[in-house]
Amino acid sequence: MSILEDFEKNYKFPKGYGQFPYILLKSYYAMFMQIPIHLLEGSVFLDFNEYPGAQLLDVPEATLKLEKHEQIKVLHDRLIEHTRCIYNKIEKDSGKSPLLWLVEDKNTAYCFENGVVKKSSKIPSGGTLLNQLNQPIKMSGKHYDEKKFEL
Secondary structure, eight states: OOHHHHHHHHOOOOTTOSOSSEEEEEEETTEEEEEEEEEOSSSSOOOTTTSOSEEEOOOOHHHHTSOHHHHHHHTHHHHHHHHHHHHHHHHHHHSSOOEEEEEEETTEEEEEETTEEEEESOOOOSSEEEOTTSOEEEESSOSSOTTTOOO
8 A cells, every 4th residue: 555545544634624515615726625514403603613614504403313415405405505605705805706616425516617506426636625724634635535425
């Protein structure tokens, strides 16, 4: 086993990262920022250190009891709208149209580019993955925890 393969096998994502669903923002060439999306029952934003990224609030308790992939299916339209709001904020703040993806699972993403949303079965991988503080959290490989999400 190579050093890189050994690293990939034993790598652990920081808390909140590497789990579906998430938003992936292309920052620069081969640099991506991951924005985790936390599905929460309450209507109050929780501590960023405990729940880094975006928070989708007021998710019904019954939905949260479902398997994660079922939660994402039920909340798909809300996830798209939440991502659109984040896209619009980034566009307004930066003055540029961002390139970002809502990643629902290892085979399903929605690309937001120039105000258009397109479904894609390919999700970006590789490059340098950054957290929201622009700190590197992973170099190369998948942007999600492969050990956790074997579908």
